[in-house]
Amino acid sequence: ELHETTRLCLNFTTNGMLLNEDFLDAISGCYGQIRVSLYEDNHYVETLRLLADCRARYGVNWLITPAELDTLEEKFMRLLALGVRDVLLLSYKGSDRAMHLNAAECQRFSDFLKRMYTAFGSSVTLKLDVCWGDTLPEVPRLFQSDDCGAGDDFLSITSEKLVKPCSFQQTGGIPFETVDDLRALWQTRRQQRQPALIGGCARLPQRGLHGGHHAFIDLAAVQ
16 A cells, blocks of 8 residues: 555565565565565575565665674675675664674674675675764775764654654654654754664764773763
8 A cells, every 4th residue: 555655665674484475476566675684593594585586675684793703704605695685784782792893893894894895896785784883994885974864864653653763762752643743843853863872873972882892881871
């Protein structure tokens, strides 16, 4: 219905567990892209094979943590062998210190990205989560920006009809009823560049990760 009645470009992210051939056939031509999150327990290999067989438009979302680094290139090559040509590399947002890369690990990740970019060029689309901020300065970028655009270029709307600058905002959000309410909220709060008070937000000083791997900024003090 949204495809037929609006000008929206419809995309969705999924763990892939409920995708099947009938569903993919039913939505063929009605979406821009399907993005599959990669987790060890969601059988993503089978999902990627299904998407390739059904000629779906898809890419993968891959969370990069310290635990991923030792097998980073091996897993990347395996994804290419499965037909993946669009890879979004996500940074962790949260309070678990062990999930954030320290400076040395960021350098390893940066070196990997430069090797893959040199090896594959435009034949593989490599995308970086904007929340990496300035932690990967040596990696070539198509767009150079010092801000993610949350609250200005886009908004996050919850199922409870609350609006937030982005989905990582830990505040409760602002209630609204109509599209006009939503438009008014957007217009009055644009360009405030409100950070998400969570470790890993690029709007926070040093992404809220002072001192590297094991010392977080006091997010309550920032608030």
